[in-house]
Amino acid sequence: MNVLDVLDKNLVKVPLMHTDKNGVISELVEVIAKAKGYSTQQFDEVLDAVMERESLCSTGIGNGIAIPHAKSDAVEHVSLVVGISRLPVDFDSPDGQKSRIFFLVLAPKSEASAHVELLASIARSCTSGIFRRMLEQAKDSEEVVHLFME
Numbered sequence: 001m002n003v004l005d006v007l008d009k010n011l012v013k014v015p016l017m018h019t020d021k022n023g024v025i026s027e028l029v030e031v032i033a034k035a036k037g038y039s040t041q042q043f044d045e046v047l048d049a050v051m052e053r054e055s056l057c058s059t060g061i062g063n064g065i066a067i068p069h070a071k072s073d074a075v076e077h078v079s080l081v082v083g084i085s086r087l088p089v090d091f092d093s094p095d096g097q098k099s100r101i102f103f104l105v106l107a108p109k110s111e112a113s114a115h116v117e118l119l120a121s122i123a124r125s126c127t128s129g130i131f132r133r134m135l136e137q138a139k140d141s142e143e144v145v146h147l148f149m150e
Helices: 021-036 040-056 109-125 129-136 141-149
Strands: 012-016 060-062 069-071 079-089 099-107
Touching: 012 021, 012 141, 021 040, 021 079, 021 099, 040 069, 040 099, 069 109, 079 141, 099 109, 099 129, 129 141
Parallel strands: 012 079, 069 099
Antiparallel strands: 079 099
């Protein structure tokens, strides 16, 4: 599974409005909840799963990228939400850099291998500094999708 398998312009938010880790995570979960019509209970379950995972170890991977993720049976399939922030957000990345590019990866517990494959695909996609800068400068969700398709 790779980014293009699950990338959906309805699950991309540019720009993110929050400027703190918890706010960004909540905002990303809100994007998928609205797009998929989650109930309040589903929203809470997904948010709790992502926050619990984040409490174990930060999902800031460095180079301005964070990949909050979780497995939860509140979601039916592996899903990806992309968010771009105009302001850097402290995600406790190992390189000390703040993040502006966010990928929320969600998967049901039964799709753990696809979840890991998607995380690896995201990391591979973002190895280029030029590509990361282009993402940071994207004006809207369509431009983000277009960048991944190139």
